[in-house]
Amino acid sequence: MADKDKLVSQKEDFNEWYNSLVLKADMADYGPARGTMIVKPYGWALWENMQRGLDRRFKATGVENAAFPMLIPMHFLQKEAKHVEGFAPELAVVTHGGGEELAEPLVVRPTSETIVGHAYANWIQSYRDLPLLINQWNSVVRWEKRTKLFLRTLEFFWQEGHTAHATAEEAAERTRMMLEVYADFVINDAAIPVLKGTKSEAERFAGAQDTQTIEAMMGDHKALQSGTSHNLGQNFARAFNIQYLDRSNELQYCWTTSWGFSTRVVGALIMVHGDDQGIIMPPRLAPIHTVIIPIYRKEADKAAVLEATERISNELKDAGIRVKIDDRENLSPGFKFNDWELRGVPTRVEIGPRDLEKNSVALARRDILGREGKRFVSQQGLAATISDLLEEIQENLLDRATKFLADNTHDVDNYQDFKKAVSGGFARVWWAGNNEEEQQVKEETKATIRCFPFDQPGGTGTCFYTGKPASQVAIFGRAY
Amino acid sequence: MADKDKLVSQKEDFNEWYNSLVLKADMADYGPARGTMIVKPYGWALWENMQRGLDRRFKATGVENAAFPMLIPMHFLQKEAKHVEGFAPELAVVTHGGGEELAEPLVVRPTSETIVGHAYANWIQSYRDLPLLINQWNSVVRWEKRTKLFLRTLEFFWQEGHTAHATAEEAAERTRMMLEVYADFVINDAAIPVLKGTKSEAERFAGAQDTQTIEAMMGDHKALQSGTSHNLGQNFARAFNIQYLDRSNELQYCWTTSWGFSTRVVGALIMVHGDDQGIIMPPRLAPIHTVIIPIYRKEADKAAVLEATERISNELKDAGIRVKIDDRENLSPGFKFNDWELRGVPTRVEIGPRDLEKNSVALARRDILGREGKRFVSQQGLAATISDLLEEIQENLLDRATKFLADNTHDVDNYQDFKKAVSGGFARVWWAGNNEEEQQVKEETKATIRCFPFDQPGGTGTCFYTGKPASQVAIFGRAY
Numbered sequence: 019m020a021d022k023d024k025l026v027s028q029k030e031d032f033n034e035w036y037n038s039l040v041l042k043a044d045m046a047d048y049g050p051a052r053g054t055m056i057v058k059p060y061g062w063a064l065w066e067n068m069q070r071g072l073d074r075r076f077k078a079t080g081v082e083n084a085a086f087p088m089l090i091p092m093h094f095l096q097k098e099a100k101h102v103e104g105f106a107p108e109l110a111v112v113t114h115g116g117g118e119e120l121a122e123p124l125v126v127r128p129t130s131e132t133i134v135g136h137a138y139a140n141w142i143q144s145y146r147d148l149p150l151l152i153n154q155w156n157s158v159v160r161w162e163k164r165t166k167l168f169l170r171t172l173e174f175f176w177q178e179g180h181t182a183h184a185t186a187e188e189a190a191e192r193t194r195m196m197l198e199v200y201a202d203f204v205i206n207d208a209a210i211p212v213l214k215g216t217k218s219e220a221e222r223f224a225g226a227q228d229t230q231t232i233e234a235m236m237g238d239h240k241a242l243q244s245g246t247s248h249n250l251g252q253n254f255a256r257a258f259n260i261q262y263l264d265r266s267n268e269l270q271y272c273w274t275t276s277w278g279f280s281t282r283v284v285g286a287l288i289m290v291h292g293d294d295q296g297i298i299m300p301p302r303l304a305p306i307h308t309v310i311i312p313i314y315r316k317e318a319d320k321a322a323v324l325e326a327t328e329r330i331s332n333e334l335k336d337a338g339i340r341v342k343i344d345d346r347e348n349l350s351p352g353f354k355f356n357d358w359e360l361r362g363v364p365t366r367v368e369i370g371p372r373d374l375e376k377n378s379v380a381l382a383r384r385d386i387l388g389r390e391g392k393r394f395v396s397q398q399g400l401a402a403t404i405s406d407l408l409e410e411i412q413e414n415l416l417d418r419a420t421k422f423l424a425d426n427t428h429d430v431d432n433y434q435d436f437k438k439a440v441s442g443g444f445a446r447v448w449w450a451g452n453n454e455e456e457q458q459v460k461e462e463t464k465a466t467i468r469c470f471p472f473d474q475p476g477g478t479g480t481c482f483y484t485g486k487p488a489s490q491v492a493i494f495g496r497a498y
Numbered sequence: 499m500a501d502k503d504k505l506v507s508q509k510e511d512f513n514e515w516y517n518s519l520v521l522k523a524d525m526a527d528y529g530p531a532r533g534t535m536i537v538k539p540y541g542w543a544l545w546e547n548m549q550r551g552l553d554r555r556f557k558a559t560g561v562e563n564a565a566f567p568m569l570i571p572m573h574f575l576q577k578e579a580k581h582v583e584g585f586a587p588e589l590a591v592v593t594h595g596g597g598e599e600l601a602e603p604l605v606v607r608p609t610s611e612t613i614v615g616h617a618y619a620n621w622i623q624s625y626r627d628l629p630l631l632i633n634q635w636n637s638v639v640r641w642e643k644r645t646k647l648f649l650r651t652l653e654f655f656w657q658e659g660h661t662a663h664a665t666a667e668e669a670a671e672r673t674r675m676m677l678e679v680y681a682d683f684v685i686n687d688a689a690i691p692v693l694k695g696t697k698s699e700a701e702r703f704a705g706a707q708d709t710q711t712i713e714a715m716m717g718d719h720k721a722l723q724s725g726t727s728h729n730l731g732q733n734f735a736r737a738f739n740i741q742y743l744d745r746s747n748e749l750q751y752c753w754t755t756s757w758g759f760s761t762r763v764v765g766a767l768i769m770v771h772g773d774d775q776g777i778i779m780p781p782r783l784a785p786i787h788t789v790i791i792p793i794y795r796k797e798a799d800k801a802a803v804l805e806a807t808e809r810i811s812n813e814l815k816d817a818g819i820r821v822k823i824d825d826r827e828n829l830s831p832g833f834k835f836n837d838w839e840l841r842g843v844p845t846r847v848e849i850g851p852r853d854l855e856k857n858s859v860a861l862a863r864r865d866i867l868g869r870e871g872k873r874f875v876s877q878q879g880l881a882a883t884i885s886d887l888l889e890e891i892q893e894n895l896l897d898r899a900t901k902f903l904a905d906n907t908h909d910v911d912n913y914q915d916f917k918k919a920v921s922g923g924f925a926r927v928w929w930a931g932n933n934e935e936e937q938q939v940k941e942e943t944k945a946t947i948r949c950f951p952f953d954q955p956g957g958t959g960t961c962f963y964t965g966k967p968a969s970q971v972a973i974f975g976r977a978y
Contacts, residue, residue, distance in 0.1 A: 049567035050574070050616055051604050059562035059632060066563065082539035083546065087529035087653050088568075088606075088637060089590070094530070110569070111594040112606065115652075116641030117587055124531050126568075126592065126606065136530055146828070152539060157568060157636075161596030172595075173567050348626075 025360070027294045032238040036289060037167065043297055043361045045284070046167045053165040053172035057281065060361065061168075063305035065175065065281055069155060071207045071303070072177065072279060075199045081151040081179060086133050088156070089124040094132040098257040101131065104224020108160040110172075126159040131225065131250070131276055134180040135258030142272065144263045145184050149192070153179040168285035169242070169498050176280035182260060182272040186251070189273035190228075193249040196277040197230040200245035208283065209300040209415035210234050210290050211423050212244060213444075213493055215469030220453050223276075227251035233468040233493065235423045236289035239443045241468045241495035244286050247277035285498075290419050291385075297362030298384050300415050301408035307340040308404055309358045313351050313370040327369050330379070330400060337401035339408075359384060364411050365404055373397075385411050385418075427493070431482050436494070440465035444495040448479030450488035459483060465494040505840070507774045512718040516769060517647065523777055523841045525764070526647045533645040533652035537761065540841065541648075543785035545655065545761055549635060551687045551783070552657065552759060555679045561631045561659060566613050568636070569604040574612040578737040581611065584704020588640040590652075606639040611705065611730070611756055614660040615738030622752060624743045625664050629672070633659040648765035649722070649978050656760035662740060662752040666731070669753035670708075673729040676757040677710040680725035688763065689780040689895040690714050690770050691903050692724060693924075693973055695949030700933050703756075707731035713948040713973065715903045716769035719923045721948045721975035724766050727757035765978075770899050777842030778864050780895050781888035787820040788884055789838045793831050793850040807849055810859070810880060817881035819888075839864060844891045845884055853877075865891050865898075907973070911962050916974070920945035924975040928959030930968035939963060945974040 025042065028035045040046050045061035048054070057065065073083070089112060095102045110126040113119060127133065138150060157175045165171050179196060183189045197214060204210045212232035222229040226248035234244045254260065255271040264270050291298040301307060312327040314320050327343055334341045342363070344354050351368070358366060368380040379400065382392040395403050426443030430436045439445035440463055449467070451459070460466050470492050481488040505522065508515045520526050525541035528534070537545065553563070569592060575582045590606040593599060607613065618630060637655045645651050659676060663669045677694060684690045692712035702709040706728035714724045734740065735751040744750050771778040781787060792807040794800050807823055814821045822843070824834050831848070838846060848860040859880065862872040875883050906923030910916045919925035920943055929947070931939070940946050950972050961968040 047617065047620070049569075050571055050613065051567060051569045054567035054569060056567065056617055057565040059564045062564045063562065065565075082543065084539045084542045085537040085637075085655060087531060087534035087536065089529075089531045089534060089639070089653065091530055107597055109595070109597075110592050110604075112590050113593045114591040114603075115589070116643070117589075123594075124590075133530065137527065137536055140527070146826075157565075159569070163596070173569065175565060346626075 025294060025296065028237055028292070035294075036285075036292075039288065039292065039296055039360070040167045040285075045288075045297075048167070051172070053162055055167055055171040055173065057175065060305060061284060064284055064287075064299070064303060067303045067305065068203075068207070068283065069177070071203050072199070073155075075203060076153050076177075076179065079151070079195060079199065081153050081181075083154060084152045085154050085156070086127075086130050086137065088127050090127050090130075090133045092123045092125055094136060095125060097132065098225045098254055100253075101225035101257075105129070105160075108162070110159045110161060128158055128160045129276075129278070130154070130158075130178055130180065131254050132258070135254045135260055135274070138180075138182050138272070138274070139258045139260045142182060142260060142262050145265055148182060148184045148262060148272065149188060150182045151179075151192075152181070153177055166285075166498075168288075169282050174280050174282070176278050179275075179277045181275045182255070183274070184262065184264065184270070184272070186273050189249055189251070189275050193228065193230060193247045193275045193277070196275070197232065197245070197247040200247070200277075200279055201232050204232060204234070204244055204283065205416065207300065207302045208287050209302075209412055209419060210244070210286060211416065211420040213469060213471050214473075215471035215493065217246075217469060218453075218456060218467040218492070220456055221467060223248045225250060225253050227253065231469050233495070234286050234290060235426060235444065235495070236286065236498070237292060238289070239426050239495075241444065241497040242282065242286045242289070243468070243497065244283050245277075245279040248275060250274045250276060291415050292362070295356070295387060296360035298415065299362040299364055301364045301412045304362070304364050305340065306342045306361075306363045307408055308334060308365045308367055309342045309344055309354075309363045310367045310369065311344050311351055311354050313368055316371075319371040322374055323369055323371060326374055330367065330369065330397065334401050334404065337405065339401060339404055359387070365407055367400075367404075381407065383407060383411055385414050431480070433482060436465075436482055437463055440494055440496055444468065444493050446491055446493055447482040448488035449483070449490065449492040450481035450486040451484050455484055459494070464496045466497055468493045468495050468497065505774060505776065508717055508772070515772075515774075516765075519768065519772065519776055519840070520647045520765075525768070525777075528647070531652070533642055535647055535651040535653065537655065540785060541764060544764055544767070544779070544783060547783045547785065548683075548687070548763065549657075551683050552679070553635075555683060556633050556659065559631070559675060559679065561633050561661075563634060564632045565634050565636070566607075566610050566617065568607050570607050570610075570613045572603045572605055574616060575605060577612065578705045578734055580733075581705035581737075585609070585640075588642070590639045590641060608638055608640045609756075609758070610634070610638075610658055610660065611734050612738070615734045615740055615754070618660075618662050618752070618754070619738050619740045622662060622740060622742050625745055628662060628664045628742060628752065629668060630662045631659075631672075632661070633657055646765075646978075648768075649762050654760050654762070656758050658756060658758045661755045662735070663754070664742065664744070664750070664752070666753050669729055669731070669755050673708065673710060673727045673755045673757070676755070677712065677725070677727040680727070680757075680759055681712050684712060684714070684724055684763065685896065687780065687782045688767050689782075689892055689899060690724070690766060691896065691900040693949060693951050694953075695951035695973065697726075697949060698933075698936060698947040698972070700936055701947060703728045705730060705733050707733065711949050713975070714766050714770060715906060715924065715975070716766065716978065717772060718769070719906050719975075721924065721977040722762065722766045722769070723948070723977065724763050725757075725759040728755060730754045730756060771895050772842070775836070775867060776840035778895065779842040779844055781844045781892045784842070784844050785820065786822045786841075786843045787888055788814060788845045788847055789822045789824055789834075789843045790847045790849065791824050791831055791834050793848055796851075799851040802854055803849055803851060806854055810847065810849065810877065814881050814884065817885065819881060819884055835862075839867070845887055847880075847884075861887065863887060863891055865894050911960070913962060916945075916962055917943055920974055920976055924948065924973050926971055926973055927962040928968035929963070929970065929972040930961035930966040931964050935964060939974070944976045946977055948973045948975050948977065
């Protein structure tokens with residue numbers, strides 16, 4: 019409930035603002051086992067809308083959904099050397115089942131490249147079986163030490179796509195295609211601008227040949243990796259023997275990809291758009307578009323106001339607007355305004371006796387609070403008025419976040435300016451360092467290479483750190 | 499692929515018919531860990547259609563979705579005595595995480611009453627928080643000894659709903675309401691007739707006060723429990739301290755329910771409607787409504803035939819029909835017919851050069867094979883023709899299965915007739931036995947009480963087994 023205690027402001031303590039907001043807005047709660055998360059109905063409704071937006075886009079590229087088991091024989095993980103190195107420290111291990119100790123332990127999937135690789139090796143015989151394009155919506159378990167709701171939990175919810183191809187070119191094309199799908203969704207549906215690019219070797223997925231990423235900037239200027247797409251080359255195909263007979267009847271290894279998008283983007287959405295009053299939901303994903311609050315003091319007005327509320331609600335629903343009526347009797351209008359602002363419902367309709375007389379309602383927008391964001395509009399054509407306003411809010415959120423990202427990304431060419439830039443945003447720099455030098459920068463500044471953006475200036479420059487000639491620019495930032 | 503080897507007939511070996519059909523039709527495959535299942539894209543597409551049909555109905559009753567962690571502290575299971583007794587032998591136990599042995603083992607959820615109960619105790623304060631109506635779509639793990647794809651696997655996919663109420667009456671009403679939702683879905687969407695009723699004490703969910711069930715009859719006359727709804731009374735509320743302040747400000751225990759529906763109904767759908775040629779998908783759930791097969795012998799005809807195929811496909815899609823074009827070049831039309839019949843696509847459109855001349859197509863229905871089910875129809879209005887046919891198939895499947903259930907359910911009043919009845923169907927009998935007598939009947943005949951149907955004749959009769967006066971009839975059958 020919103021009035022128990024007020025949110026701390028973002029400036030005062032961004033971390034605390036986020037943690038308490040997630041709880042207060044009924045987005046999620048802590049599970050009983052350390053580091054686990056319960057996604058509450060309001061948070062899950064947002065995730066379902068995200069799933070819908072992504073799933074539609076996946077299917078448009080020919081991807082089908084399926085489901086692989088969550089329990090994976092331990093030795094599968096060991097088949098790809100870098101993969102096991104990356105994931106072994108994070109595994110949850112089932113050692114007993116049905117009252118007996120297992121001959122071989124099973125791991126709860128931390129990701130499914132290995133079990134999917136095993137299945138693909140069985141299913142793929144010839145070039146006619148390719149490409150194979152499968153996605154699954156599920157949850158995975160990684161034994162994280164420090165956890166934070168939505169951003170990093172022991173179990174998290176996501177989708178993982180796995181594809182197999184006949185050629186290296188097709189796999190590379192698919193890797194990029196799915197990254198573009200993520201970018202398209204995040205920009206257009208979540209109103210979050212992103213930088214698209216390639217990860218450095220140090221930040222690559224364990225077992226990948228190339229990892230591509232979309233990176234967003236949170237309200238505290240830190241980076242959040244918001245979706246990754248991996249070109250696995252033939253690493254998993256060789257480890258799991260995923261082979262096909264080509265047109266000349268010769269046996270070839272496949273080329274595979276994987277790509278994932280998780281509930282951490284729920285956290286991103288909160289941290290990109292939120293303000294001191296709470297969450298601001300981008301309309302395309304908002305579980306509720308409009309909350310209607312009936313307002314009356316005299317019992318005599320109640321029936322007429324509630325009747326109008328119901329009528330207007332039905333009209334809006336018929337127009338495809340997701341409506342919630344808040345007719346709780348024990349709470350004041352002011353309390354309700356705060357409560358729904360906290361939860362980030364993009365628009366609010368207030369209906370009182372005087373509105374009925376004038377055939378109007380008060381319409382308030384979440385992204386512009388106070389008088390400036392509130393106006394009286396006719397009940398006539400209200401669905402269209404609100405639909406237009408929702409579009410306007412969607413655009414405004416993206417515009418604001420885009421400006422914020424641009425304003426806080428700096429081209430710098432020396433270490434002093436670099437340190438200043440990454441203390442409050444991203445630094446765009448020419449980079450020619452190696453893994454160790456990247457690690458040094460991280461230790462000295464907490465900033466890592468978020469990506470080598472696809473959008474490169476061209477030509478060459480001088481590495482800000484090593485002074486060597488550099489052929490590409492990198493984006494550095496401190497990250498969640 | 500359909501031609502590698504033919505399906506065994508249902509009469510010859512129903513069990514083998516089912517097992518090989520699930521694999522051949524690309525519905526599912528075995529996972530690498532014993533007893534686990536991979537649901538392949540075609541099977542998952544069917545499950546997604548089931549999910550959609552159920553989810554819509556749940557939400558219409560006020561239920562919201564959420565997600566609870568899969569890992570549950572071991573001691574939670576022990577809080578409800580009967581619950582742990584029922585589930586302890588089936589648990590998968592995580593003893594190690596992040597490279598260390600855990601202080602307390604975690605179980606992979608076999609069902610979530612305990613972890614949900616824990617959360618509800620935290621969330622529910624007053625009568626204003628009730629009813630709390632939450633569902634989750636997930637998978638659970640139960641260490642089954644004998645497994646069978648879709649029917650009984652170590653991990654299976656399902657939904658589990660959990661509700662909390664202020665009164666016993668509301669909980670009882672919700673228990674029945676959700677059973678009716680299941681029945682409505684299974685009858686109308688899956689075209690499977692069911693018997694609705696109450697489980698005997700011996701067959702009740704571990705920890706429930708009352709378990710209600712829908713029971714279907716498979717093609718081999720065996721019963722399949724297809725959805726259950728449990729009234730948990732105050733058992734879990736007391737075990738987890740789920741309490742609320744009532745209107746008089748007094749602390750009361752809640753009344754809770756849970757209800758589940760799983761991918762085993764995919765198995766039911768196959769075993770109820772399938773025939774010796776394969777699956778028959780009820781149109782409302784079919785992943786593909788219509789497969790279009792272009793037929794040409796001369797290369798000269800190819801372009802025109804494929805063009806017409808594409809045009810017709812688009813017309814059908816625009817009308818909401820789920821269409822698949824099978825233009826594989828290396829396969830004969832006859833092979834394709836068999837292949838799609840195996841997979842159970844309800845209608846097939848064939849287009850050849852002569853059809854183009856006549857502006858017609860051949861339209862075949864899966865539920866009536868051969869000449870009788872095939873006719874030539876105009877391309878004009880084809881979408882409407884197919885939509886009507888799909889409705890007709892949906893009805894026909896339900897009619898056939900309803901007749902089958904009725905024909906194989908017998909009212910009997912003595913043990914000899916009972917044995918005959920349960921060897922080829924269900925027996926409807928007056929019953930006044932106790933748990934031991936029910937167990938004796940099971941040992942002697944393999945038949946169990948499927949339910950005490952809600953639909954009772956009224957009055958009294960004589961128990962067929964004990965000879966005692968009986969006030970209710972029970973349905974007995976051999977079950978999966």
